Amino acid sequence: MEIVNRVSRMAAMTAKVVSEDVKIGLVSTMGAIHPGHISLIQAARQMTDIVVVSIFVNRLQFLTEEEYRQYPRDITRDVDILRQEDVDYIFTPPEEEMYPPDFTTYVEVESFGSKLPGIYKRNYFRGMTTSILKMLHIVKPAFIFFGQKDHLQGAILRKMMRDLNMDTEVVVTPVVRDSSGLAYAARNYFLSPAQKAAAPVIYRSLQAAQSAVLGGELQSKKIVKQITDVIQSEPLAKLEYAVVANPDTLEPLTKVQDSALIGVGARIGETSLNDSLLFERAPKT
Amino acid sequence: MEIVNRVSRMAAMTAKVVSEDVKIGLVSTMGAIHPGHISLIQAARQMTDIVVVSIFVNRLQFLTEEEYRQYPRDITRDVDILRQEDVDYIFTPPEEEMYPPDFTTYVEVESFGSKLPGIYKRNYFRGMTTSILKMLHIVKPAFIFFGQKDHLQGAILRKMMRDLNMDTEVVVTPVVRDSSGLAYAARNYFLSPAQKAAAPVIYRSLQAAQSAVLGGELQSKKIVKQITDVIQSEPLAKLEYAVVANPDTLEPLTKVQDSALIGVGARIGETSLNDSLLFERAPKT
Numbered sequence: 039m040e041i042v043n044r045v046s047r048m049a050a051m052t053a054k055v056v057s058e059d060v061k062i063g064l065v066s067t068m069g070a071i072h073p074g075h076i077s078l079i080q081a082a083r084q085m086t087d088i089v090v091v092s093i094f095v096n097r098l099q100f101l102t103e104e105e106y107r108q109y110p111r112d113i114t115r116d117v118d119i120l121r122q123e124d125v126d127y128i129f130t131p132p133e134e135e136m137y138p139p140d141f142t143t144y145v146e147v148e149s150f151g152s153k154l155p156g157i158y159k160r161n162y163f164r165g166m167t168t169s170i171l172k173m174l175h176i177v178k179p180a181f182i183f184f185g186q187k188d189h190l191q192g193a194i195l196r197k198m199m200r201d202l203n204m205d206t207e208v209v210v211t212p213v214v215r216d217s218s219g220l221a222y223a224a225r226n227y228f229l230s231p232a233q234k235a236a237a238p239v240i241y242r243s244l245q246a247a248q249s250a251v252l253g254g255e256l257q258s259k260k261i262v263k264q265i266t267d268v269i270q271s272e273p274l275a276k277l278e279y280a281v282v283a284n285p286d287t288l289e290p291l292t293k294v295q296d297s298a299l300i301g302v303g304a305r306i307g308e309t310s311l312n313d314s315l316l317f318e319r320a321p322k323t
Numbered sequence: 324m325e326i327v328n329r330v331s332r333m334a335a336m337t338a339k340v341v342s343e344d345v346k347i348g349l350v351s352t353m354g355a356i357h358p359g360h361i362s363l364i365q366a367a368r369q370m371t372d373i374v375v376v377s378i379f380v381n382r383l384q385f386l387t388e389e390e391y392r393q394y395p396r397d398i399t400r401d402v403d404i405l406r407q408e409d410v411d412y413i414f415t416p417p418e419e420e421m422y423p424p425d426f427t428t429y430v431e432v433e434s435f436g437s438k439l440p441g442i443y444k445r446n447y448f449r450g451m452t453t454s455i456l457k458m459l460h461i462v463k464p465a466f467i468f469f470g471q472k473d474h475l476q477g478a479i480l481r482k483m484m485r486d487l488n489m490d491t492e493v494v495v496t497p498v499v500r501d502s503s504g505l506a507y508a509a510r511n512y513f514l515s516p517a518q519k520a521a522a523p524v525i526y527r528s529l530q531a532a533q534s535a536v537l538g539g540e541l542q543s544k545k546i547v548k549q550i551t552d553v554i555q556s557e558p559l560a561k562l563e564y565a566v567v568a569n570p571d572t573l574e575p576l577t578k579v580q581d582s583a584l585i586g587v588g589a590r591i592g593e594t595s596l597n598d599s600l601l602f603e604r605a606p607k608t
Contacts, residue, residue: 045488053490057344140572142434143452143486148427167428175488201428203330203460205338287425 039121041128045135045176048127052090052178061086064179064206066170069093070110070224071119074214078183079123081211090177091120092129094136098165110227129177136172144168147198150288166191167198174199179206187213187221189301189314193288213313215241221313228309236274237306240313243268243280247300248315256294258282269304278303278310285316324406326413330420330461336412337375337463346371349464349491351455354378355395355509356404359499363468364408366496375462376405377414379421383450395512414462421457429453432483435573451476452483459484464491472498472506474586474599478573498598500526506598513594521559522591525598528553528565532585533600541579543567550587563588563595570601 042048052062063086065078075091082089093116100106113130120128146164174182184192189210196208213221219241220226220234229237243265250264265280282291285299294317301314327333337347348371350363360376367374378401385391398415405413431449459467469477474495481493498506504526505511505519514522528550535549550565567576570584579602586599 049488049490057342059342141486143430143432143483145428145430145456145487148429150427171430172486172488175490198428201426201457202430203334203457205334205460 039125039128041117041130043130043132045131048090048129048131049176051127052176055088056178060088061180062088062090062178064173064177064182065089065091066173066182067091067093068095068099068109068224069113069116070227071116072222072224072226073216074185074187074222076119076123077211077214078185079120079125081209082181082183083124085181085209086179088126089124090127090129090179091125092131092173092177094129094131094169094173096165096169097133097137098169099162100165101162108228110224131176136169145171145198145202147194147201150194150197163190163194167194170195171198171202174204174206181207181209183209183211185213186210186314186316187223187312189285189299189312189316190288193286193299196286219245221311223311225309225311229306233274233306233309236272237311239269239272239275240302240304240311243302243304244300244313244315251294251300251317258290258292258294261294261300265300265302269302274306276305278305324410324413326402326415328415328417330416333375333412333414333416334461337461340373341463345373346465347373347375347463349458349462349467350374350376351458351467352376352378353380353384353394353509354398354401355512356401357499357507357509357511358501359470359472359507361404361408362496362499363470364405364410366494367466367468368409370466370494371464373411374409375412375414375464376410377416377458377462379414379416379454379458381450381454382418382422383454384447385450386447393513395509416461421454430456430483430487432479432486435479435482448475448479452479455480456483456487459489459491466492466494468494468496470498471495471599471601472508472597474570474584474597474601475573478571478584481571504530506596508596510594510596514591518559518591518594521557522596524554524557524560525587525589525596528587528589529585529598529600536579536585536602543575543577543579546579546585550585554587554589559591561590563590 063082065082067075095109097106144164145167147167192208192210215221218238220237246264246268247261250261261282262280266277269275269277280302283299285297291298297318299316303312348367350367352360380394382391429449430452432452477493477495500506503523505522531549531553532546535546546567547565551562554560554562565587568584570582576583582603584601588597
């Protein structure tokens with residue numbers, strides 16, 4: 039395993055192996071490596087010849103400077119964990135190489151996801167697409183791996199790559215949860231013990247939605263009501279959004295059809311958490 | 324020479340040859356092939372193994388629908404001309420493949436060039452950068468070739484590629500002019516005989532600027548005045564801009580330094596034409 043902290047070194051390595059027809063897999067992270075990341079790395083290992091894990095806390099992806107500063111950073115711990123996985127390169131570009139002082143170029147997927155109530159954060163997504171586009175140019179992966187938890191990100195990135203004629207494919211893997219049902223996420227780090235005990239309500243709300251659908255309920259309104267009721271039963275949780283949408287276009291659906299994304303976001307204290315279920319005829323989590 | 328009119332076919336060919344470490348050169352055009360394009364193709368031939376000429380009238384690059392519709396299109400004539408050059412592929416993607424109905428992704432180089440008076444057209448440049456980014460992903464060139472005439476485009480593209488960590492290099496070649504001094508351009512097609520006789524005033528204004536600089540005049544204001552005076556001497560011409568700028572950053576310069584771009588734009592009738600000189604210690608055209 040090599041730790042690469044220069045953009046030029048990473049780009050030179052990937053250009054060389056791509057010209058030898060070697061397939062690269064990219065797992066793009068902001069560090070705080072958790073079991074969700076590990077499952078992405080294992081999927082990458084199975085599908086590609088060289089696995090690159092990027093660790094970059096992307097300033098553009100935060101709504102406030104405060105949130106950016108407080109984001110957990112522990113590169114030593116992350117490297118220790120990744121050493122136990124079969125990772126070929128850890129790519130940790132410095133801020134000043136990713137965003138030099140004169141940086142002004144942004145890529146934006148317009149409109150997409152904007153019909154979903156309460157979750158379209160223009161700057162956040164613009165920061166995410168810009169950073170990932172740069173990573174794709176540097177790392178040149180055949181596949182990039184995302185967790186189903188970040189359903190919106192995955193759908194927006196697929197749209198960006200389609201619109202911009204990129205060869206990289208997005209692979210979305212199932213959500214990984216702890217025994218309480220809470221999806222692993224770097225932001226869980228911010229939860230107090232009481233909040234951590236409350237957070238599994240998010241997954242319980244999705245389970246209620248799943249039961250309703252399996253019981254024959256197809257009306258999105260009713261499904262959203264189920265989710266809302268469960269979240270409201272937990273005093274420490276505040277619903278941010280609950281949606282039933284087409285998983286590819288993110289257009290809201292009035293009825294669950296052959297395939298549907300049921301997504302939920304809730305604030306536990308000051309921490310926003312997301313989770314989702316993907317229905318594809320036979321429901322999957 | 325093969326004519327490729329499917330994005331998927333072009334992308335499959337370029338992916339294959341790039342994995343064999345073959346260098347591709349791209350000359351991106353909107354058709355109406357003229358001697359300026361031919362000089363770009365010849366530069367590409369010298370520097371690369373495979374030369375791709377794209378012909379795509381990019382709707383996003385026009386300020387009005389009218390202008391877009393009236394742009395000269397004669398693919399048969401263009402192909403006849405290109406057959407006489409050593410071109411490997413002509414890439415003519417259809418509009419609906421480049422911009423399918425649900426297309427919404429744009430790349431924008433913000434601020435850049437915005438301090439230059441009267442020439443920063445946000446949508447125009449956003450359309451240009453978006454289209455070229457797509458072309459770069461499809462064609463995967465080691466080098467893309469631009470004429471010095473389109474000085475702003477070249478500088479903005481270099482900035483985009485730097486900001487987005489792209490491997491492609493921009494090669495800028497000197498302006499090609501007819502015997503009157505008029506730079507070859509597709510838009511010359513719109514000039515009436517009287518306008519065509521008037522248009523060389525643009526190059527004459529640059530020659531006046533060049534003489535002034537060679538005579539020791541370094542103040543941008545005075546140089547711009549020279550250009551303005553020459554353009555105003557021609558009743559059919561209307562000055563759109565005259566600038567002295569840093570060729571890399573496009574920041575306006577108050578004095579000509581080691582290197583300076585002197586750019587001029589003028590309207591002849593309804594047709595906007597550009598031209599420029601690049602000074603690099605020893606002046607060049």
